[in-house]
Amino acid sequence: MRRWLLSAGFALRGVAHAWRTQPNFRIEVVLGLIALAFSLWLHAALPPILLSIGLVLGLELLNTALEAALDQLHPGRHPAIGAAKDAAAGAVLVASLCTLLVGAVELGPPLWAKLGL
Numbered sequence: 001m002r003r004w005l006l007s008a009g010f011a012l013r014g015v016a017h018a019w020r021t022q023p024n025f026r027i028e029v030v031l032g033l034i035a036l037a038f039s040l041w042l043h044a045a046l047p048p049i050l051l052s053i054g055l056v057l058g059l060e061l062l063n064t065a066l067e068a069a070l071d072q073l074h075p076g077r078h079p080a081i082g083a084a085k086d087a088a089a090g091a092v093l094v095a096s097l098c099t100l101l102v103g104a105v106e107l108g109p110p111l112w113a114k115l116g117l
């Protein structure tokens with residue numbers, strides 16, 4: 001149990017570091033909270049929304065980890081480093097676009113109904 005709490009502490013430190021240093025992570029957290037608030041207000045299904053938000057935030061954390069490790073391991077420029085960073089950023093982009101689709105499908109219809117459209 002003590003080991004698990006220790007690991008959870010390290011993980012939370014990673015999340016706090018991303019919050020402090022990554023503007024994109026802060027934006028995604030705020031947008032996620034807004035989507036969550038809308039889901040509760042519209043009584044929409046929470047699992048797809050929560051999974052999508054978690055996927056984007058998780059990939060952003062991995063992207064941050066990869067960038068930090070690559071910059072430390074290879075401070076100079078190299079096409080392979082650029083390709084690795086581009087792929088990691090691409091993963092966040094793909095997840096974000098899919099999350100937008102999930103949001104539109106899950107929240108669109110109840111929002112229109114609520115607004116009487």
Ligand SMILES: Nc1ncnc2c1ncn2[C@@H]1O[C@H](COP(=O)(O)OP(=O)(O)OP(=O)(O)O)[C@@H](O)[C@H]1O
Binds near residue numbers: 067
């Ligand atoms: N060492 C490098 N060698 C080659 N290309 C790089 C290198 N570092 C960055 N790049 C290129 O520049 C892009 C931006 O890299 P950078 O590390 O600035 O990330 P970022 O997207 O600005 O993320 P953040 O703002 O979170 O640091 C990368 O996606 C890659 O195409």
